[in-house]
Structure formats: structure tokens, C-alpha cells
Amino acid sequence: MKQYFITGTDTEVGKTYVTCHLLKAAESAQKTSLGYKPISAGCEKVGNDWVNEDASEIQQASSIKLPISSINPITFVPPIAPHIAAKEAGVTLTSEAVVEGLVRLQQETPDLLLMEGAGGWRLPLTDTLFLSDVVSDLKMDVILVVGMKLGCLNHALLTAQAIQNDGLNIVGWVANDITGCMSRYDDNLATLKNVMPAPLLLEVPFSSAPSTEALQTAIQKLC
Ligand SMILES: Nc1ncnc2c1ncn2[C@@H]1O[C@H](COP(=O)(O)OP(=O)(O)OP(=O)(O)O)[C@@H](O)[C@H]1O
Ligand SMILES: C[C@H](N)[C@H](N)CCCCCC(=O)O
Numbered sequence: 001m002k003q004y005f006i007t008g009t010d011t012e013v014g015k016t017y018v019t020c021h022l023l024k025a026a027e028s029a030q031k032t033s034l035g036y037k038p039i040s041a042g043c044e045k046v047g048n049d050w051v052n053e054d055a056s057e058i059q060q061a062s063s064i065k066l067p068i069s070s071i072n073p074i075t076f077v078p079p080i081a082p083h084i085a086a087k088e089a090g091v092t093l094t095s096e097a098v099v100e101g102l103v104r105l106q107q108e109t110p111d112l113l114l115m116e117g118a119g120g121w122r123l124p125l126t127d128t129l130f131l132s133d134v135v136s137d138l139k140m141d142v143i144l145v146v147g148m149k150l151g152c153l154n155h156a157l158l159t160a161q162a163i164q165n166d167g168l169n170i171v172g173w174v175a176n177d178i179t180g181c182m183s184r185y186d187d188n189l190a191t192l193k194n195v196m197p198a199p200l201l202l203e204v205p206f207s208s209a210p211s212t213e214a215l216q217t218a219i220q221k222l223c
């Protein structure tokens, strides 16, 4: 079993989008896949479940089918910073709760297990604990999704430095074209290829799937 933490240069940069492409590509390569979204903020009640859109997409993209509460055990209603939502709900976010949900999914022994963060790398769980602390304790390899837009060079480099300073390995970064209209896209991509301290794992075009070949190359590197 190979497992990775998916982080991004910010919220809304395509972590879920990329995670789902990788989970589905793994299945196409005859690998079992499972996604984990430990903490979500922005949920609605569907039947007896609190359902977050990321979690629902990840559930559908995973080859191993599990209840939404296993894919996403910690849910908050308002789409805000999770530690603030937790405080409002009278809940304390803990490392143990995140790890407990992960261990449950590891017991399914998928070939590929992808855990999506929320927001960017240094996401607070409390005023003294960050999701990055939990990932560091777990010693997970990291995939960094870069939302290709003006400002991403700085965000990508700072995030990569922070991950490495935390003692973790970046297995690769993903160039995700989230707008389809970034000025000098190719020049920005070339700069990132030169300056990032990790290899480009995958390029994801705007509004269309990456090529099957590119996805399979990425899966071969990951699995
Ligand atoms: N390559 C792309 N082409 C078109 N739309 C995209 C692409 N990548 C992401 N999107 C869209 O951009 C939005 C944000 O993407 P996504 O939800 O994956 O971000 P995220 O980083 O997971 O955000 P969060 O921090 O909330 O988890 C979504 O509507 C998604 O469908
Ligand atoms: C609600 C939203 N979609 C995200 N999942 C949460 C993003 C939290 C960002 C916190 C921050 O760094 O400011």
C-alpha cells in the first residue's frame, strides 16, 4: 500500500480535482484506490449523513466503496476555517481523530491511499496544532498541487520549503491549470520546473482530463 498526503498552494486550487483524477487513474491501472478527507467545512445533511462535496467526489472516485462517514469523519456545516468551525461547534480537533480515521481506511489495504488536507499546508487545527504536524508525525510523502495563477510561484516555493523544513518528502508537484487563462502560463510552468525542489508529477489542463498516458505515468511513480 502506498499513501500520500495531498496539499495545495491554497484553498480552491484543485486538491480534490487532482485527487479524484489520481484515484480513478489508479483503478484504470488495476490498482485499488481509496481517498480520505479527514476534515471538511461546508457540509449539508443528506439523510442521516453530513455530506461535504469533496468527500462525496472522493467517495465516488475511490475504487473501494465505503460510507461517507468513513471517507470524511470530521464535518462542519459552515464553509470556513475548520478550527473556527470546530470552536463554534464546541469540538476540539485532535491529531488522534485524524489518525483514527486513517487507520480505519488503511485496514482496507488499498494499493493507493490519498489523504486530502483542507486549505494549504499550515492549516490550523487549534491555536497550537496544525494539520501539517499530524502529517509530519505520520511521515507521509506529500503531493503538492499548485493552482496555476499569478502569485503561485511564491506560494509554491514557500509551501515546498515548509514541507521540507518539516522533514517530509515531496514526491512531486502538480501543475493544475485552474483558470485556463493565466498570462504566460508556459513561462510560469518553466520557472516552476526550474525552481521547485521536487519533480513535476502531472500537468492538469483546464476543464479537460489529463491524458491517459500522463495519468498512468504518474500512477506508475506513485504505486
Ligand atoms: N483543472 C481544472 N479545470 C477546471 N476546473 C478545475 C480544475 N481544477 C479545479 N477545478 C475546479 O476548481 C474548483 C476548486 O477545486 P477543488 O475543489 O479541487 O479545490 P481544493 O483545493 O480541493 O479546495 P478545498 O481547499 O476547498 O478543499 C472546483 O470547482 C473544481 O472543479
Ligand atoms: C471551506 C473551504 N472550502 C476549505 N475547505 C477550508 C479552507 C481553510 C483555509 C484556512 C486558511 O488558511 O485561512
Ligand SMILES: [Mg+2]
Pocket: 015, 016, 017, 054, 116
Ligand atoms: Mg478539496
